[in-house]
Amino acid sequence: MLKTLKRKAGSLALATTLGLGLATNASAVELTMYYPVAVGGPLTNIVDGLVDDFEEQNPDIKVNAIYAGNYNDARIKALAALKSGEPAQTSVMFSIDTYELIEQGAIVAFDDIVETKEEKEWLKSFYPALMENGQTQGKTWGIPFQRSTIVMYYNKDAFRAAGLDPETPPATWDELVAAGKKLTKDGQWGAMIPSTGYPYWMFGALSMQNDQVLMNSDGNETYFDAPATIEALEFWKDLGSKHGIMPEGTIEWGTLRQNFLEGKTAMMWHSTGNLSVVKKNAKFDFGVAMLPAQKRRGTPTGGGNFYIFEKTTAEERKATMKLIRFLTEPKRTAEWSMKTGYLATMPAAYETEEMKKYVADFPPAAVARDQLEFATAELSTYQNGRVRKLLDDAIQAALTGSKSPAEALEDAQKQADRLLKRYR
């Protein structure tokens, strides 16, 4: 144990937790952790590498990290494992799964696990916007890990060709429309906002920009039919049908990046998680900007949190805490962010030397961080799968013209009310 401490002098913070670990030294603890991957790149290798580092430092803890597909798969798989009595102590799951996991009685609050003052401080070390989705009933249930926001990627070459300043991307809705009109020409659209895959997520940004959140923090009330929400959807639809700067109908989440790289659209809204891939493949000069504002700037956060499961022994919880704290150390968080494009989840990570240097060399990496100031929670309620689908369907119905935005959102609100009534 001394040897490992010497080797990784940087992780002195661990010493306190190691003290706790000594008591359990006699019997090795085994942890099983499920985690999802929802963006490109060999993320599994990075996670495996991190876990190996952890095991080396903590020889009395063994970690099985299981890659379980996308966010939905990871939740299903982890819950299934719990139900069937297979071991699982912790998982990275969608940050918006909190209510559902609470309802299933699957997770414990971190407040009930942290003991020392120092651990309580640690809970406060993350960006508040990233904690929102994991906090309800006055407790913290999820710790941010692979988190993202939406940013606007734009093609600077196309901006130049259209006579626009490539260094001042549109900062308001009006500017977005104006720039889009100049950029739209044969074979190139002005902007694209994806409306399959995670339409509710993109819409969270638009409604936030119109100064309207989509749900309350108890997760039992939605505001789909608020006037500002409806306005936001009307604006989205108008981009295609009225202003003609975006194709009508829905836009595929998965192929959008390719469309952008092929120069078929001059701007796209997408997850920061795509940054490294765009950087690698773009054959033109591209920029990354914060999303534009209407009444204010806004974007939902997205991505995965750590959860600890209810069915764990005190010993396992301690070991899990060690693991999570290890993975969220500022230095490691910075490394994770640089390798993947995900946000570094705490201010301290951006203060590390490596991260400072990285951001200086590649400014787009800081856009997502700067935007956190304006960020809000992602749509998350009880009955999350259903409620999310209601909103998704409403958005798609409006964009494809089968319902008016107001009509679609009112229908969705009515049905969401029906589902959420019993949680109030």
Next chain:
Amino acid sequence: MISIIKRQKISFSIESSAAYFLAFLWVLPLIYALWAAFHPAEYATRFELFAPLTLSNFATAWEQAPFARYFLNTFLLVTSILLVQFVLCTLAAYSFARFEFPGKSIAFGLVLIQLMIMPEVLIVENYTTMSNLGLVDSILAIGLPYMASAFGIFLLRQTFKTIPHELEDAAKIEGCSLWQILWKVYVPLARPTYVAFGLVSISYHWNNFLWPLVITNSVTTRPLTVGLAIFGAPESGVDWSIITAGTLLAVAPLLVAFLLFQRQFVQSFMHAGIK
């Protein structure tokens, strides 16, 4: 008369062109997969005759997902299903073909129900069963619902029925037991049916997706199709070069086998279709 022949000739050539055109459309997805997989990413959606060739997409795909493990899982799955199917279906088919017992026709009718109510329809309840049995996330659980195949029982029964009684009687006189008769008379004579059913079963389970998706959780159990779906999920942004390379890797064994033995393949499938 000549004009009729001429007209027939013209109509035949129109028909052949239509046939070739349709055939072309049918292989187009494969042609595209080959194109995208063997060219660098910038040519994935762009077609230039002299675009440079590359194998790096295959290397990347192989690196990004544990294909070797997926292959092993699929192989274990397909062989275990096939072996158990052969045993179960042989016994049941023999019973239906050569034994008389009360309730036989009802039993046969009940078996045929499974032709309609396939395991795909019952994923929800079968999932509960597996989780009660503690089998979620195991290769065995993927296979179990398919092991008693009504199709296999039906096919073998039809074949066994065509085997002359005299052969069985002769074997009996020689003192063969029931098992020996089954093993030495029926099974060898039904070989073509076994081959046909085997091929149908292999290609079905090699390609099966929904139930394996539901019941597997981890790399150690996931078959190729599920691995491929996770690997190529559009959520992560579609990169056709790598996805097509992964796809080709996954289908290669079956595809190569098919191209080499296509005659036998088609023949066998045809055999399976003949009732």
Next chain:
Amino acid sequence: MKHVSTQHQLYGWLLLLPATLFLLAFTYYPTLATLAKSFFSQGTAIRPAEFVGLENYTFMLEDDVFWRVAWNNVIYALFTIPISIALALMMAVWVNSRLKFKSLARMSFFLPTMLPMIAVANIWLFFYTPEIGLIDQVTSIFGAESQNWLGDPDTVLGCIIVITIWKEAGFFMIFYLAALQTLSPELEEAARLEGASRWYYFRRVMFPLLMPTTLFVLINAIINSFKLVDHLFILTKGGPDNASSLLLYYIYEVAFSFLDQAYASTLTVILLAILAIIAIGQFVFLDKKVHYQ
């Protein structure tokens, strides 16, 4: 016929036993359990499941998505079944004719059967993608506007149908081919000498003779039209606004995404009922046909 001994009967049952056990566990029991579960509410850690009578069914009747996917499934069946059968028959006739490269054609037609739907879905995604996709690239040569095939509720189901037909037709072709090869070639020769057109021969001689095969293929096509949903996972996830969702996909979504097994069971009961009706129809219809032979 000699007297059937008890031992003989016993053997008959014993041989059947292993298969029966499997069918009991994974076909009959789950069928009945599904029916039972559809009368209970979904239990969670906070609320245990309780008997709710027909509540799940009334919920279903008021569920717009259910009606949408049911309707979609009807359309899906009405198009995939006849078109894939007709194509299959045409392919079989071609491959069985004097076509020059018939083994090549046969191979091409049969190819989709060997490819997993989940894998080819990504390739089809490329075909359908607006602007950069193959279809749009081809049509733009002729000056056509870019079309958002999968993003438009009017075209998306059609796209899904096309893939299914592509997947199925070659498989069905094999059954027709098998049947065609049992027809004697003299039949066609005789018809030709009589001056009958190929179409006439096909319509009056060949097609009636292929009737049993058509029925067999028909059953398979019907089953597939309720079972084949793999491509939805990659291509559309049922969207936009459920325009391409099918019953089985919706069941999957409800059960494993909404974690509502009770309602998923209710939907499964409907699917089982549809299949049962078809099965009964098949027995009645096929029985009649069998008498002809």
